[in-house]
Amino acid sequence: MIKQQAYHHKDLRNALIEAGIELVSKEGINGFSLRKAAAACGVSHAAPYSHFQNKEELLEAMQLYITEKFSERLESSIQENHNSSEILKDMGVTYVTFFVENPTYFQFLYSQSNIKIDLSLSIPDNENYKPYIIYKNIVSRILIQAHYPKEKQNDAIITLWAFIHGITSLATMSNVSYDSDWKQKVLDFMEIFQLSFINQMGENI
Incomplete structure (x- = not known):
């Protein structure tokens, strides 16, 4: 018993x-x-x-619980960072670390829940998926500061998010093995991607 x-x-x-x-x-x-x-x-x-x-109400609470914890972690990362040149890296590390520490959160949220993410941004931010909007707003601010072409900004936002989301997906998959610490290695991955991204921004300034 x-x-x-x-x-x-x-x-x-x-x-x-x-x-x-x-x-x-x-x-x-x-x-x-x-x-x-x-x-x-x-x-x-x-x-x-x-x-x-009922179980549907619990499932909805589970989704909101993860979303709020994830949002709080992202917002805390932003508040603690006053260097715009480093914030993309820090947010990437925060994103990966949150789910590496809680792999079941990632599996539930993106495989089993009914969250909706509108990449086209055709709906108001307060109706879209909160963590994505937090990420989008930071990247958008950096792109505007860098005078990145307006018509390409959403493409860049999606690309950046897909990059870090993809790393997170690999890091939380039980059938993927890697001999380095994901939380440490993501710094190297972000540096490579950020250098490429910054160089691309420079070509558009």
């Missing part, structure tokens, strides 16, 4: 969210249930219903 664990109200909610992310990342959404999340937390199968009406 599973030993029941004592949780404070908020602690249980977050524990269910974390357990849910882990379960969905490993087993997928179809086999996921509130009962399984409860079992993973060592509480009764009725306990989750004090926080979530």
Whole structure:
């Protein structure tokens, strides 16, 4: 019999969210249930219903939980950096590090959740995916400062995001092995990409 664990109200909610992310990342959404999340937390199968009406509500909370934590990490990286020449590198490192430390977050968010990212930017920022908009706004500011051609700015934003997102995807895949520390190596990757990008910006100034 599973030993029941004592949780404070908020602690249980977050524990269910974390357990849910882990379960969905490993087993997928179809086999996921509130009962399984409860079992993973060592509480009764009725306990989750004090926080979530159904599994869909828990799934939505899981998505928001990761999105807010990720957004906070990106925003903190921006606030701590006052050097515009280094901010792309720092944000790239922050992006990769966040998901290397939490690979199930990446797997859930981009494989199992229903987040929508509008790369064409045809909708208002407050309706788009928050972490992408944070990244987009910083890159856009740098491009404008560098007098990058306006008609190519969104292409550059997508390219930069795809580059760091691709590295993150590799770093969080269980079937991809690499003999270096991703959190350290990403600095080298970002330097290579940033040098190429800065040189390209220079040609357009």
